[in-house]
Amino acid sequence: MTPDNAAQPSSESPTNAAPTNAERFSPLHQAHVDAGASFTDFAGWQMPVRYSSDLAEHHAVRTGAGIFDLSHMAEITVAGPDAGAFLDYALAGKLSAIDLLQAKYSLILNPAGGITDDIVVYRTKAQEYLVVANAGNRFQAFEALSARSARFDVTVTDRSDDVALVAVQGPVSRAILESTAGLTVDGDLSELKYYRALAGRFRDGAVLIARTGYTGEDGFELYLDVPDAAALWDALRAAGEPVGLVPAGLASRDTLRLEAGMPLYGHELSVSTYPAQAGLGRVVNLAKETDFIGRAASEEGPSADARVLVGLVAEGKRAGRADYPVYRSADAPVAEGVITSGALSPTLGHPIAMAYVAPSLARPGTEVFVDVRGTRIPATVTQLPFYKRQK
Amino acid sequence: MADKTELQYTAEHEWVQVDGDTALVGITAYAADKLGDVVFVELPEVGSTVAAGTVVGEIESTKSVGELFAPVDGTVVETNDAVVDSPELVNSDPFGAGWLLKVTFTELPTLLSYSEYSALVGE
Numbered sequence: 001m002t003p004d005n006a007a008q009p010s011s012e013s014p015t016n017a018a019p020t021n022a023e024r025f026s027p028l029h030q031a032h033v034d035a036g037a038s039f040t041d042f043a044g045w046q047m048p049v050r051y052s053s054d055l056a057e058h059h060a061v062r063t064g065a066g067i068f069d070l071s072h073m074a075e076i077t078v079a080g081p082d083a084g085a086f087l088d089y090a091l092a093g094k095l096s097a098i099d100l101l102q103a104k105y106s107l108i109l110n111p112a113g114g115i116t117d118d119i120v121v122y123r124t125k126a127q128e129y130l131v132v133a134n135a136g137n138r139f140q141a142f143e144a145l146s147a148r149s150a151r152f153d154v155t156v157t158d159r160s161d162d163v164a165l166v167a168v169q170g171p172v173s174r175a176i177l178e179s180t181a182g183l184t185v186d187g188d189l190s191e192l193k194y195y196r197a198l199a200g201r202f203r204d205g206a207v208l209i210a211r212t213g214y215t216g217e218d219g220f221e222l223y224l225d226v227p228d229a230a231a232l233w234d235a236l237r238a239a240g241e242p243v244g245l246v247p248a249g250l251a252s253r254d255t256l257r258l259e260a261g262m263p264l265y266g267h268e269l270s271v272s273t274y275p276a277q278a279g280l281g282r283v284v285n286l287a288k289e290t291d292f293i294g295r296a297a298s299e300e301g302p303s304a305d306a307r308v309l310v311g312l313v314a315e316g317k318r319a320g321r322a323d324y325p326v327y328r329s330a331d332a333p334v335a336e337g338v339i340t341s342g343a344l345s346p347t348l349g350h351p352i353a354m355a356y357v358a359p360s361l362a363r364p365g366t367e368v369f370v371d372v373r374g375t376r377i378p379a380t381v382t383q384l385p386f387y388k389r390q391k
Numbered sequence: 392m393a394d395k396t397e398l399q400y401t402a403e404h405e406w407v408q409v410d411g412d413t414a415l416v417g418i419t420a421y422a423a424d425k426l427g428d429v430v431f432v433e434l435p436e437v438g439s440t441v442a443a444g445t446v447v448g449e450i451e452s453t454k455s456v457g458e459l460f461a462p463v464d465g466t467v468v469e470t471n472d473a474v475v476d477s478p479e480l481v482n483s484d485p486f487g488a489g490w491l492l493k494v495t496f497t498e499l500p501t502l503l504s505y506s507e508y509s510a511l512v513g514e
Contacts, residue, residue, distance in 0.1 A: 055428040317431040
C-alpha cells in the first residue's frame, strides 16, 4: 500500500508558495503534540492534519464544535489616513465602504485580472484594516500591497509572525466563547452578525473576535498576539470540553470548506483564474468610482469559452479528486474539464467535487463523466454549495 | 489480532501472515494512520490471479488514495467483505478485523521482518 501522494496532491499543497528553507511551527505546536496530532506541511508550516479521526472532527464541527489552529495564515495591517482609499485601489472590493469591525471577503487581483490571493479584510479602526491572506501567498500578498501603496499615505505591515489565529466553529461555538475563562468581549456575541467582529481581551492582551469561518457553520475566529495564544487555546478547550469541542485538523477543514462550496487558493483559485470563472464576479466591484488593479481586465472578463467552476455530485463511494479529468460522455476523446477539489462528503455520504468545465457543460443537471484512475464514473453538475446549514 | 512481531512485511506497508500455502494480507497501522479515515476499499475478485508487486486494489481515505499491491504471486481465495462494508475497520483494527485478502501461493518471496519493517518506518 502506498499513499499516492505524488499523483494525488494533498489538498493542503499550495501551488505558489514562496520557497521556504526551514520548517515553521505554530505558536501552539506543543499543544498539538500533546493532543496527539499528526502533522502535515502547509506552505512550509508543520500544521495538524488530524488529531485522531478527520471524519470525527468533521462531524464534530457540523453537530457541536471544533477548534482549529490557523496561525499559519498571514496577517497584514494597513494603517493611515488613506487606508480605505488605498484598499479600494489595491483590492477588487470597496473596502472604504465597510463599517468599523465589519469584515469583507475580497481579492487581490493582478493587472491581468487573475487572482493573486483571496483574503478577508477587517476594518479594525477608522483608519486601520487587517488583511488576512493565505499562508502560501503571504509574500505575494504583502509584496502586492506594498508595491501598490506608494502614492498613498498608509503603512503596510506584515504582522504574520506576531499574530496567532484560533477558530472555533460549529453550532455550539458561541456558548463556548461565552464560558471561556479570561476572555471578555466588548459587546454581546449573541447579537454579533456574520462577518462582523468585536474587540475583546484575553487576560491582558487584545483579541479580535470575528464571526467568520471556512466551514459552512456558525463560528468565530480569534486573532491575538502570539504570547497569549497557547493559553487561549487551552482556555477555549477547557470551556468547550463539556459540550464536545474537539481539536480539528486541516483534513477536516478541507472537507468542511468543500461541502460549503468555498474555494481554496491553489485549487479553485490561481493567478490565471478570473474571478468570474470561479463564481466570484460579485466580489469584483466594477461599480466602484475609482480605478483598481485588475479593473480593465475584469471589465473585459474571461473569454466566452473560458471554463467555469461548478459542483459535481456522484453516486457510490469513489470520489473524483483534484486533477482528475472531466468528460462530456463515457467515450469522449478529449477532456472538457478538470476537478480541483473532491472527496467523499462526510456529511452527505456521496462523492462531491468542484471542477472547472466548459461553459456548455456548466448548466446544473448536466451529466458528465469523471475519469477516476482509468474508469469513467458518471457525475451530475450541481449548484454550489453542496451543504448549507439550517439557520 | 495477529502478533505484529510474528508477521512479515513489504516496503509498501502491507503485512503478510503466512499459514502453509496461504498468505493473509492487510495494511499496517502506520499506513492506516498516514491515510487517515478510510472511506472506500476496493479488493480483487475471488479467484483472480495476482502477481507480486502489481496493483490489485485501492484504499481511499477522505484525503488520499492508496494502492494495494499483491505481496506474492498467487490466487485470491478470499476477500474481507466486512471491510468493504465498513472501511473504518482498516483504521480501528488494521492487523485484525481490517485484514483485506487471502492469497494462495507456491513460492514466498523475501519479505521484511518486524524489526526490518520497524526500521523502515522509523519506529
